[in-house]
Amino acid sequence: MQPSTVRTLSDLRERFVEQLADVAADRQPRGLYEPIEYILRIGGKRVRPLLALLAARICGDDEELRAGMPVALAVETFHNFTLLHDDIMDDSPLRRGQPTVHERWDVNTAIxxxxxxxxxxxxxxxxxxVRGRIADLLCTFNRVATGVCEGQQFDVDFEVxxxxxxEDYLHMIELxxxxxxxxxxxxxxxxxxxSAETASHLYAFGRLTGLAFQLHDDLLDTFGDGVETGKLTGNDIIRNKKTFLYLKTLEGLNHTDKQELIHWFSHSPADPATKVARVTALMQQGDVPQLVAQLRxxxxxxxxAHLDEVKGNPRYKQVLRELTENLLQRNS
Amino acid sequence: MQPSTVRTLSDLRERFVEQLADVAADRQPRGLYEPIEYILRIGGKRVRPLLALLAARICGDDEELRAGMPVALAVETFHNFTLLHDDIMDDSPLRRGQPTVHERWDVNTAIxxxxxxxxxxxxxxxxxxVRGRIADLLCTFNRVATGVCEGQQFDVDFEVxxxxxxEDYLHMIELxxxxxxxxxxxxxxxxxxxSAETASHLYAFGRLTGLAFQLHDDLLDTFGDGVETGKLTGNDIIRNKKTFLYLKTLEGLNHTDKQELIHWFSHSPADPATKVARVTALMQQGDVPQLVAQLRxxxxxxxxAHLDEVKGNPRYKQVLRELTENLLQRNS
Known part of the structure; x- marks a missing residue:
C-alpha cells in the first residue's frame, strides 16, 4: 500500500476505535455490558467498519464521516455479535488469542x-x-443480517x-x-x-471481493507458507473441511481417486502428514489450485469493474482499492 | 368482557394469526426457519400484538390496521425470540405444553x-x-428491546x-x-x-398495567385458588423465588421472623407443605397481601388516568380497557 493509504486507514481506524470505546461505557447491569465491551475491545483488523467509513467518504464529503460512523459501528457490532454466538455454537475456547465470552463468563451470559x-x-x-435515510439503512441492514444467519445455517448443514x-458452496460463503x-x-x-445505483455497485464490489477473499483464504490454508500465514498449512484438510478446493477436486477426479479423497475426509489420523500430502497431490493432479486462483x-x-462504475471521491476509491488488494495479497 | 369486545378481540387475533402464518413459510434453509415457524405457531394469547393493533386503531382509522399489523408482528416475533433464548438459559423442557426448541432440535439451532x-x-x-414513521419506530423498538434484555440480566443477578x-425489584419487573x-x-x-404525546400516554398505560399485572400474578401464585389458576399454589415459595411479596414481607418482619423467612427460602424440603404454610402465615402477619393488592x-x-388522556377512537379505547381489566381479573 502507498504510505498515504496506510496513513488514511490508520487515521480512520483510530477514530473508529475511539468511538467504539465510548459505546457501552458504564451502562448497567454490568454483567450484561462487560462482555460486550470485552469482545469489542479485543477485536481484529476492523475491516468492515473501514469499508463503511470509506464508502461514506467516497459518496459524501469529509463531513459525512458523521454519517459513516454510526453504520461503521453497526456493522462492527453486528460482526462481533456473530462471532460471540458462533463461538458458543463451535465451543471455541479462544478468539483472537483471548478467552471467548462463554469461557470467561458462561454460555447464558454469552447468549x-x-x-x-x-x-x-x-x-x-x-x-x-439524516433521519430520512434511516428506513433504507434499516431494510438494507436486515437483508444483510438475514443473509449472514442463513449462511451460518447452510455451513452447519453442509458439514453433515x-x-x-x-454452487451451494459458493452461495453459502457468499451469505x-x-x-x-x-x-x-x-x-x-x-x-x-x-444513489441506489452507486450503493449497489459498492455492494457488488464488496460481495465479489468477499468471494475472492474466501477462495484466496482456502488456497493459502493448503498451499500457503505456514511460517508467513501463521497458520498450520493443511489445516482445512486435517479438519476435513469441505472447502471450494475440496469440492472442485472431487468434481474432476476419476472413480478410484474420488474414493481415496472421500476416504481421507472421513477420518482423522493421529499423524496427518500422509493425509495432507496425498490430498494435496490429488488437488494438484487436476490443476485445481490454478482453477481456483483463476476463479478468484x-x-x-x-x-x-463495479468499483469503476462508482461516481465519487477518487482518492478514497483508491484507498478502498488498495485496502482490498492488500487483503488479497496478505501472506500469499 | 362485553360480547362486542370479545368479538373484536377474536377478530383481531384471527387476522393477526393469519398474517403470522405467512411470515416464514418455505424460506431456506429449513433448519433455520422451521423452529421459528414452530414457536410462533404454538404461541399463547397474543396479548402484545393485540395491544399494538388496538393502539393503531385508537390512533388511526380502520385502514390503519395496515400500519398496526407490521408492528404487531414485530412485537410478537420479538417476544417469542426472548422466550426461545430464555428457555435455553433456564434449560426449560416445555413451553406452552410443547417441547422447547432447544429440546426438539438442539441448543445451537435455538441460538x-x-x-x-x-x-x-x-x-x-x-x-x-408510511416510510417517514420507520425511524421513530426503530428507535422506540431499540429502547424497548434493550430494556427487556437488561431486565432479564437483572433477574439473573437478583437470584444470587x-x-x-x-425499588430494584420493581425496576427489574418493569424492564x-x-x-x-x-x-x-x-x-x-x-x-x-x-403524536408523541399520545404515544407516550399509551406507553405509560401499558407499563403501569404491566407492573399491576406482575403484582397480581405474584398474589395469585401464593394466595390464588390453584384449581382456578391451573397452577400449584405456593409455587413461587417452593422455588424460593424472591417476588415482590417476599421482599415486602422481609421488610416488615422483626429479626426472629426475618431469620425464619430467610431460612425457609434457603432450602427446598421434599414435602413443602409446612414451608408454604409458614411462609404464607409470615406474609399475612404483616398484611402484606393487602399492601401488595393496594399497590397493584x-x-x-x-x-x-393515562388512558383517559389519550385522544382517539373511544370504542377501541373501551376494548383496550376491557382487555386489560380481564387480564387482571383472570382467575382471581
Whole structure:
C-alpha cells in the first residue's frame, strides 16, 4: 500500500476505535455490558467498519464521516455479535488469542450479551444524522443480517451433507462472509446519501471481493507458507473441511481417486502428514489450485469493474482499492 | 368482557394469526426457519400484538390496521425470540405444553433461530407503509428491546443477590415485562401516526398495567385458588423465588421472623407443605397481601388516568380497557 493509504486507514481506524470505546461505557447491569465491551475491545483488523467509513467518504464529503460512523459501528457490532454466538455454537475456547465470552463468563451470559449486541447494532443506525435515510439503512441492514444467519445455517448443514454442489458452496460463503463486506460498503454509501445505483455497485464490489477473499483464504490454508500465514498449512484438510478446493477436486477426479479423497475426509489420523500430502497431490493432479486462483481473479476483476462504475471521491476509491488488494495479497 | 369486545378481540387475533402464518413459510434453509415457524405457531394469547393493533386503531382509522399489523408482528416475533433464548438459559423442557426448541432440535439451532427471529422483528418494522414513521419506530423498538434484555440480566443477578431492594425489584419487573407491554402500545400508536404525546400516554398505560399485572400474578401464585389458576399454589415459595411479596414481607418482619423467612427460602424440603404454610402465615402477619393488592390497584388507577388522556377512537379505547381489566381479573 502507498504510505498515504496506510496513513488514511490508520487515521480512520483510530477514530473508529475511539468511538467504539465510548459505546457501552458504564451502562448497567454490568454483567450484561462487560462482555460486550470485552469482545469489542479485543477485536481484529476492523475491516468492515473501514469499508463503511470509506464508502461514506467516497459518496459524501469529509463531513459525512458523521454519517459513516454510526453504520461503521453497526456493522462492527453486528460482526462481533456473530462471532460471540458462533463461538458458543463451535465451543471455541479462544478468539483472537483471548478467552471467548462463554469461557470467561458462561454460555447464558454469552447468549444474552450477544442478543443485546444485535440490538445495539440497530441502535447505531438510529444515530445516522439524516433521519430520512434511516428506513433504507434499516431494510438494507436486515437483508444483510438475514443473509449472514442463513449462511451460518447452510455451513452447519453442509458439514453433515455429502451432496453439496459447488454452487451451494459458493452461495453459502457468499451469505456467510461476502454479504457483510458488501453490506458494510452499501450502508456507508446510503448513510452518506449515495444513489441506489452507486450503493449497489459498492455492494457488488464488496460481495465479489468477499468471494475472492474466501477462495484466496482456502488456497493459502493448503498451499500457503505456514511460517508467513501463521497458520498450520493443511489445516482445512486435517479438519476435513469441505472447502471450494475440496469440492472442485472431487468434481474432476476419476472413480478410484474420488474414493481415496472421500476416504481421507472421513477420518482423522493421529499423524496427518500422509493425509495432507496425498490430498494435496490429488488437488494438484487436476490443476485445481490454478482453477481456483483463476476463479478468484475473475471475481476480483468483476469487483473492480463495479468499483469503476462508482461516481465519487477518487482518492478514497483508491484507498478502498488498495485496502482490498492488500487483503488479497496478505501472506500469499 | 362485553360480547362486542370479545368479538373484536377474536377478530383481531384471527387476522393477526393469519398474517403470522405467512411470515416464514418455505424460506431456506429449513433448519433455520422451521423452529421459528414452530414457536410462533404454538404461541399463547397474543396479548402484545393485540395491544399494538388496538393502539393503531385508537390512533388511526380502520385502514390503519395496515400500519398496526407490521408492528404487531414485530412485537410478537420479538417476544417469542426472548422466550426461545430464555428457555435455553433456564434449560426449560416445555413451553406452552410443547417441547422447547432447544429440546426438539438442539441448543445451537435455538441460538441461531432466535437470532434470526430478532432480525425478523426488525424486518417487520420495514413493512410499515408510511416510510417517514420507520425511524421513530426503530428507535422506540431499540429502547424497548434493550430494556427487556437488561431486565432479564437483572433477574439473573437478583437470584444470587441478598441485598435486592424493593425499588430494584420493581425496576427489574418493569424492564422484564412492563416495558414490552407499553412498547407494543407505543409502537402501534406511532405506526398509525399518533403524536408523541399520545404515544407516550399509551406507553405509560401499558407499563403501569404491566407492573399491576406482575403484582397480581405474584398474589395469585401464593394466595390464588390453584384449581382456578391451573397452577400449584405456593409455587413461587417452593422455588424460593424472591417476588415482590417476599421482599415486602422481609421488610416488615422483626429479626426472629426475618431469620425464619430467610431460612425457609434457603432450602427446598421434599414435602413443602409446612414451608408454604409458614411462609404464607409470615406474609399475612404483616398484611402484606393487602399492601401488595393496594399497590397493584394504585398502578392500575394510574394506568387508566393515562388512558383517559389519550385522544382517539373511544370504542377501541373501551376494548383496550376491557382487555386489560380481564387480564387482571383472570382467575382471581
Amino acid at each position: 444474552l450479551s450477544g442478543d443485546l449486541m444485535l440490538i445495539q447494532a440497530y441502535e447505531h443506525l438510529c444515530a445516522v444524522p 451433507r455429502h451432496d453439496v454442489s459447488i 456467510k462472509t461476502a454479504v457483510l463486506l458488501g453490506g458494510a460498503l452499501e450502508l456507508g454509501a446510503l448513510a452518506a446519501g449515495a 481473479d475473475e471475481f476480483q476483476a468483476e469487483a473492480y | 441461531l433461530s432466535g437470532d434470526l427471529m430478532l432480525i425478523q422483528a426488525y424486518e417487520h418494522l420495514c413493512a410499515v407503509p 443477590r441478598h441485598d435486592v431492594s424493593i 422484564k415485562t412492563a416495558v414490552l407491554l407499553g412498547g407494543a402500545l407505543e409502537l402501534g400508536a406511532l405506526a398509525a401516526g399518533a 390497584d394504585e398502578f392500575q388507577a394510574e394506568a387508566y
